[in-house]
Amino acid sequence: MNCPNCGAPMTLVPGHDYYTCAYCTTFVFPEQTEDHVRVLAEPVGLSCPLCKHALVAGSVAGTRVGYCARCRGILANRESFAGVVRTLRSRAKTPAIDPQPVKHDQLARRLPCPQCGRLMDVHPYYGPGNIIIDTCGACQLIWLDHGELSSVVDAPGRDRRR
Numbered sequence: 001m002n003c004p005n006c007g008a009p010m011t012l013v014p015g016h017d018y019y020t021c022a023y024c025t026t027f028v029f030p031e032q033t034e035d036h037v038r039v040l041a042e043p044v045g046l047s048c049p050l051c052k053h054a055l056v057a058g059s060v061a062g063t064r065v066g067y068c069a070r071c072r073g074i075l076a077n078r079e080s081f082a083g084v085v086r087t088l089r090s091r092a093k094t095p096a097i098d099p100q101p102v103k104h105d106q107l108a109r110r111l112p113c114p115q116c117g118r119l120m121d122v123h124p125y126y127g128p129g130n131i132i133i134d135t136c137g138a139c140q141l142i143w144l145d146h147g148e149l150s151s152v153v154d155a156p157g158r159d160r161r162r
């Protein structure tokens with residue numbers, strides 16, 4: 001990312017989700033998408049399993065993910081994902097929305113793992129939201145299509161204040 005003020009390359013502030021310019025001290029705070037992702041500019045060296053676009057780094061509830069700016073899918077670490085969901089649900093400020101019925105046709109779609117290339121497993125997510133997820137057990141990765149994280153966060157449940 002280049003500085004909107006002077007054009008110099010900006011650096012990501014360590015441990016944070018915003019950029020600073022060493023030359024003119026401009027700050028840039030990336031906006032959050034409707035799927036709770038703050039999109040950062042750094043490529044992560046992996047391609048989108050769905051549309052093959054290069055994934056960039058994103059931040060969801062302070063956790064780093066891979067993000068596809070074209071199809072808006074999210075590649076997350078399986079271990080940290082539960083914490084991400086817990087945080088987003090506890091912070092939710094909009095009323096809960098009953099999720100759409102499970103899209104069973106998604107079970108027939110097989111995507112390659114962006115990291116190891118093997119076909120990912122497809123199964124229902126055992127949390128709120130009625131979504132079908134793609135996971136790679138070897139790489140501990142989980143792929144979420146656009147809108148799926150919102151379905152998880154917006155679904156009603158006791159861990160949600162509204």
Ligand SMILES: [Zn+2]
Pocket residue numbers: 003004005006007008021022023024025026
């Ligand atoms: Zn600058």
Ligand SMILES: [Zn+2]
Pocket residue numbers: 048049050051052053068069070071072073
């Ligand atoms: Zn994509």
Ligand SMILES: [Zn+2]
Pocket residue numbers: 113114115116117118136137138139140141
């Ligand atoms: Zn893998």
